Amino acid sequence: MRKASFKGGIHPHGYKELTSGKAAVPAHVPDRVYIPLSQHIGAPCSALVLAGDKVKKGQKIGEGKGFVTAPIHASVSGTVAGIELKEHPGGSFVPCVVIENDGKDEWAETVKPNKAPAGLDSQELRKIIFEAGIVGMGGATFPSHVKYSPVEGKKAEVVILNGIECEPYLTSDHRLMVEKPERIVAGLRYIMRSVCCGRGIIAVEDNKMDAVSLLEKAVAGEGGITVQVLKEKYPQGSEKQLIYACTGKQVPVGGLPLDVGVIVNNVGTAVAVAEAVEYGIPLIERYVTLSGSGISEPANYLVRIGTLFKDLIDQSGGYAGEIEKIIAGGLMMGKTVFSDEVPVVKGSSGIVIIRDEAKRKFKEVNCVRCAKCVDACPIFLEPTTLVKLAKLRAWDEAEQLNVTSCIECGSCVYGCPAHIPLVQYIRRVKQAVLAAKAKDKK
């Protein structure tokens, strides 16, 4: 059978063999954690604690206003040392609650198992998920309770769990699927119930067949849930491309997955949901891959939120040689950070460290119209045309060519023989187009 996929895309080397066979080990819990008050899309949280307060593991320490937000919880027990500005993996400086770890790992009283998780209805489930601070753990960090809330006139027909992990180097989702397949399936059940939908798909790329067979075992006898194997290709894990591969439907421009009756979640999110619903445990730890050419011992870790990258790097034997970049996330879409004193957040699927290799530095030259970017674009844009418009500052023309549909996957840049940083130009155009739109609204 021909495996389903999407059109366009690229086949970068995965480098996954560095960590795919390495079970996630609990990372050393540091003496101090730095927990950012904004780890999600939506309203940032205000701290609920002050310097000197005693906190326990799982205690809520930050809360935001409005509906689109997610509370923040202490990942260790100890004493609040203060609120400090710290670089966030997203690139900006964000206030962080600094907690001195007392090493006791005492759970907060609020963390208690649910006696009858099977009896909870959709609204109760969404409340638990909100209170647990669960957000999309694939990197987008959109608050899950918002995603699961019903929208007038739209019905979720299928929940797709994203176990694709198409980013080179990253294997944290892979390890999660191998190590906790039952928890993923349990979480998917709760998500399906919270959105009142009877069909679930767990989508996995064909480079993780070990995970596929374990998941298939776990879903055996679970009506309505199937495991779907998709072809290895980047960006297969992009929401719209994933939905297309699984259902054949295209999410309309400017629309959401729910417009085609789909809700997509990361496999990590499903595990977090299961933990919250059954044991009352909020989102305070996650799987993180630490890999790349610049780290001595690539590994997978189970990491408390707020652990600094530096702490993990030390556990992995430190840097291997001179370092060029530290990337929060994957090579294709991750963001470079400017120091290693950056905390792991809810959306940190991996840290990739790249060794400094002078021979890899290239200069941008003229576009030679090879159209590799056009062929690779999974959204069917013409990246090179958009870049030419960007250089002319022709924002309107770029908007007409759907520049705002760009998902910034980087497939165009990967193959560009002229070393043009197309995504960088396109980001600039998008910024200008959105700014012009915002101005028009006023």
Next chain:
Amino acid sequence: MSSQENLLVVSSSPHLHSRDDITVAMRDVLIALAPALLVAVYFFRLPAVIVIVSCVAGAYLAELACLRIMKKERIPGEYSAVVTGLLLAFCLPPTLPAWMAALGSIFAVVIAKHLFGGLGCNIFNPALIGRAFLLASFPVAMTTWVTPIDGLTTASPLGMLKEATGRQLPSIADLFLGNVSGSLGETSALALLIGGLYLLYRGHIDWRIPGSYLGTVFVLTSIIAAVKGLGPDYPLFHMFAGGLFLGAFFMATDWVTSPITKTGRIIFGVGAGILVVLIRLKGAYPEGVCYSILLMNVVTPLIDRYTKARVFGGVKSHA
């Protein structure tokens, strides 16, 4: 590592790049041209070597001169001028005087490439412009053909077909292997096919242009053969004679001068295929590959404009 002299690089994603850049692509084109080069030297001997060396040297020196005069930086290891020179040599008669060959490649690089803005900016395929210039300037020297190995003056296979002199046409096998008269690098369809398949395998060209180009010529000549009762060899003769394979795999697929949309590439190939057949059968020249591609180069921007893909999840975008 947080010391001042060793700061981390902060840059826009992605942070991974394929190893294939312009330098690698040009190297691959040279590799792909190697089989045809060997065949050319085998069949046409020293005269072919002289033409090839003149063209490549002319193009390369013209490139260096242009970059210097125009104060442009040279991309290290960038061979596109060598490719231009070699491609031009491939579509010249082996007996062409060296100075004409060199002049043609200088014209190609200076006029067709650098005066249009240099790498990536030219509208026409430079090698084909060089050939068109030579054909217009030296029509006799450019249409003097010799037999392989012996080097005796003869007509080209397509010329024989056109003039219908009753002379024995070369066999399809000889055409396929290249044991016929013609431009020095175009005679062996087999060698060019090997090179073309290598470029396809390496992902530097898309099957759509050679596929639709060759397919159109094959279908049209098959129809003509069926209507006129010319037999099954007629379409094959058109496929393997002349510069069709050279044009289809190495000229029409030129990145800079062919459409960037997938539909556009098919239109480009079909259009060039129709033009070849028209020129060969109805035009003054026996061969039409060069002009068919140059004419399609002209309409490439137009094709790109009207064949934009529909955005994922959207309605047809504005043309």
